[in-house]
Amino acid sequence: xxxxxxxxxxxxxxxxxxxxxxxxxxxxxxxxxxxxxxxxxxxxxxxxxxxxxxxxxxxxxxxxxxxxxxxxxxxxxxxxxxxxxxxxxxxxxxxxxxxxxxxxxxxxxxxxxxxxxxxxxxxxxxxxxxxxxxxxxxxxxxxxxxxxxxxxxxxxxxxxxxxxxxxxxxxxxxxxxxxxxxxxxxxxxxxxxxxxxxxxxxxxxxxxxxxxxxxxxxxxxxxxxxxxx
Amino acid sequence: xxxxxxxxxxxxxxxxxxxxxxxxxxxxxxxxxxxxxxxxxxxxxxxxxxxxxxxxxxxxxxxxxxxxxxxxxxxxxxxxxxxxxxxxx
Numbered sequence: 346x347x348x349x350x351x352x353x354x355x356x357x358x359x360x361x362x363x364x365x366x367x368x369x370x371x372x373x374x375x376x377x378x379x380x381x382x383x384x385x386x387x388x389x390x391x392x393x394x395x396x397x398x399x400x401x402x403x404x405x406x407x408x409x410x411x412x413x414x415x416x417x418x419x420x421x422x423x424x425x426x427x428x429x430x431x432x433x434x435x436x437x438x439x440x441x442x443x444x445x446x447x448x449x450x451x452x453x454x455x456x457x458x459x460x461x462x463x464x465x466x467x468x469x470x471x472x473x474x475x476x477x478x479x480x481x482x483x484x485x486x487x488x489x490x491x492x493x494x495x496x497x498x499x500x501x502x503x504x505x506x507x508x509x510x511x512x513x514x515x516x517x518x519x520x521x522x523x524x525x526x527x528x529x530x531x532x533x534x535x536x537x538x539x540x541x542x543x544x545x546x547x548x549x550x551x552x553x554x555x556x557x558x559x560x561x562x563x564x565x566x567x568x569x570x571x572x573x574x
Numbered sequence: 575x576x577x578x579x580x581x582x583x584x585x586x587x588x589x590x591x592x593x594x595x596x597x598x599x600x601x602x603x604x605x606x607x608x609x610x611x612x613x614x615x616x617x618x619x620x621x622x623x624x625x626x627x628x629x630x631x632x633x634x635x636x637x638x639x640x641x642x643x644x645x646x647x648x649x650x651x652x653x654x655x656x657x658x659x660x661x662x663x
Contacts, residue, residue: 493626
């Protein structure tokens with residue numbers, strides 16, 4: 346597969362600023378407004394942080410409340426991580442600027458007994474968006490659903506439906522995905538549905554994120570980031 | 575104590591309701607409480623109850639907590655999830 350850069354989409358598409366220094370410049374003003382964008386990168390490269398900054402900046406600087414749906418970290422882990430960056434998620438939650446929903450999918454708790462869909466997730470996300478009047482959504486990392494449910498066919502069809510639904514609702518969405526063997530995400534999300542994809546590959550935004558680190562640590566982080574395919 | 579979460583009255587919802595009712599009547603007559611909840615009417619419950627798939631049957635008690643997703647047509651698995659396997663002949 347050819348390497349994809351964050352390429353500017355047609356100029357006619359309105360942009361939603363991320364407020365992340367460097368990223369808004371290389372993307373020609375931000376992410377496509379009202380549409381989903383996939384952020385792909387190797388493990389530990391800062392996809393969650395990028396998504397978090399996108400959401401917090403939206404809520405605090407651009408008057409766009411947002412819903413963070415996390416499928417991996419717990420709400421508390423996320424809040425703690427955010428605090429280390431100087432964000433007070435609890436306060437933003439109390440002010441109804443953001444809403445964090447931790448989606449737990451434990452294979453050990455779930456039995457599949459017949460035909461199902463992800464209707465629960467749609468209702469849940471829709472309700473969160475409505476509660477806040479949200480303009481931004483983060484799904485981090487939705488592919489975790491594949492470890493909780495075994496029917497990949499259903500999941501793929503439902504994710505396709507979900508991305509369409511998000512677009513219809515007009516919320517600017519960041520979907521994170523971890524790079525897998527030879528593809529942008531483990532389950533090939535970008536193949537499930539045509540979606541603008543931002544490959545998280547380093548410098549500009551990461552510099553800001555790791556700003557508190559020493560030079561030695563920065564080098565270390567840089568090496569780790571470059572380890573991806 | 576069982577709660578079945580469905581998305582409106584789709585054929586799949588109806589199927590799940592029929593399946594769990596008949597199974598409970600057969601194996602748990604008089605010993606169970608079944609509540610059917612339409613999440614379109616009560617969307618806030620999806621977060622509290624960790625609902626992702628629909629339909630989802632949640633068994634809170636007796637422990638352990640189990641979630642059974644789907645239309646509950648696989649009776650064997652449902653019985654297993656309800657810890658009723660021994661009850662089966």
